[in-house]
Amino acid sequence: MTENNMNPLSTEMLYPVQNGIGNMVRTLFPESAFIINSLISICSLFLLVSLLPVFLIWLERKVAARFQARLGPMRVGYHGLLQSSADGLKLIFKEILKPEGADTFVFFLAPILPASATFLVMAILPFDHHLQVADPAGGVIYVIGISGLSILGILLAGWASNNKYSLLGAMRSGAQMISFEISLTLVMLLIVMLTGTASLREIVLSQQGTVADWWIFKLPGLGLIAFLMYMVSSTAELNRAPFDISEAESELTGGFATEYSGISFAMFFFAEFVNMFVSAGIAATFFLGGFLAPQIGVAFIDPLFAVIPGFVWFFLKTFFVIFLYMWFRWTFPRLRVDQLMYLEWKMLLPANLLLLMSGGFFMAMGGIL
């Protein structure tokens, strides 16, 4: 790994200021550090989790409108920026209907699970060098484990709704997520294997250097293939088109969310979009150098890029991946449920195993990395 050239305006320049504020707080409230630290991080995460979907829904609608030769929301706020806030408000004030014969407890528990799962994963995303709520050593395993929670929510929703469409959607979704999680895990495993660490921050730091050191461009061709694999499996994991068979509005009307209304529907909807952000964030972390500034080897551009704070790069890369997800959604038709299973078990899984083996081969060869 090459050392990142120090430049006069890097994030490290701000440490004295940060430390100054920190010291002041520590002197004034000697015992408060523990509480304040966690309080600030939790509050900012809450803020992020609740504001992100509002923006992402607006973005999705605008991107869709662009693809479809129309304008999208234009009335509420500048270019419709407040449209999704207005929609969210509407959903909050709407009556929550519960179908007859539904399991009340499970019916209302279900939307909470995906929402909380996304919140938990957000906690370990490395937004910047030191902007990360927690960095557990087994971060990758944590991500994989927690993302299983959202599928639980969908399964429960389908089961508790007392509706055949919901049940069909939930069962489809269950089968789909369990299968694609394997591919997703294998792609992550490849990177974990190559970097030798499961901490998300360490994975980002392993890509220091120029753009060519990002995992997507490393391992001649294989990195790119791994990235594409990740995109396919994560799209399926997110239940987004062309893999949105669990919602499939033209077949199952609303899939697992058919019977949901008001805020409980909004929670599914919001979780879906935060999930998309998390998934894109992980793609950026694993393959696109996370918060690292892209160094393309041109003398007068590199320092300029390095001045821009890391979290800006992180968000830029994440939104690039999100744009890819949206591009898929507004271009492709939907796969059928058996074709989806065929794709996973007979095509993606063997390909992933092969990828893992070739990754191991490159590791054994050493120097190429």
Add this chain to the structure above:
Amino acid sequence: MNLEPVNNFNPDEGGIPEGFSRTSSATKSSEEYFLNMGPQHPSTHGVLRLVLRLDGESVLGVVPHLGYVHRGLEKVAENQTYLQNIHLTDRLDYLSSHINNLGYCMAMEQALDIGIPERGEYIRVMICELQRIQSHLLWWGVSGMDLGAITTFLYGFKERELITDIFEELCGARLTMNFFRPGGSFADVTDGFIPRIKQVIEIMHKALDEYNTLLTGNIIFQERTKNIGILSKETALSYGCSGAVLRASGVSYDVRKNDPYSIYDRFEFDVPIGSIGDCFDRYCLKIEEMAQSVRILEQAVQTFPEGPYRSQQKAVYKLPKGSYYSQVETARGLLGTYIVAEGGPKPYRVKFRSPSFSNLNILNELAVGHKLADIVTILATLDFVVPDLDR
């Protein structure tokens, strides 16, 4: 969760839903259930209700239930004058209302022996072909949406809008036109008519390429439609299918070619036919039909004559006693109009033979053995309009 096995299915007073027999082809170990699809369902295109017998995702049987938009148009027609009835035909298959008007007017012209001036015939052919393209564009967009590609819906509507604008300029209406009259049409075309059609021709050439890039060539789309809902030649003929559904199964029958009406025999166009009759064949056929309609328009624009647009105008038409039949090729297939007259200003009986009704009958034949998602594909390519089913 309340999934009752077939034996205990008790929607009203015991028994299983209407149209199904108690025994089924599924094995004992499977758990069958019935699913009600519609009348409020996104992909039944209106208020069609299907009752499905499913085993998991596999379809064991389909029974369509009609009648949710039955308006008794044929009965209404008995109580109105012949001229007033033209607007009723708009409401059969609202996507080809011009062509429906034409079928009804042709039956009247046959009864009264009315001739149509040259310009009137040209106007009819051009408008009917525009209508066919317009209807197919809507079908293309909607069937893409049924398969999950929502963008196609808006692409289809983008081009459709141009044609709808032409109609709006002609007769003020965008959907239910009521434009043709016995002996021609109720008004002459505007000055902008021909330039606008030329514009449509130009755009359609590009648009069809775009559609093929966006949807036809897509691997997921082909996987979803190929070998789904295969309709054999014999089945198609025995059920009385017509239009693209029949032609996709390899039967070359188009009323415009086989029983030419108006001045269709003067134009050069092909009748595309399919090979195996699956959903993909039906889809490709409709795309090709749009290209052929553009071809007819190109020829008509070249030789569009001057002169009167209507041969005669009357406030009340009285058809002589007898029965009259005419048939036209709508965007969906063969529309037959049968009028029984008793000499008065009102018909004794009017009967429409609608293409959607005959085409929907084969649904069960096509759907059994496929997955739930394939029902949506099959419905999309059968391309029916619900008011045309019920009348």
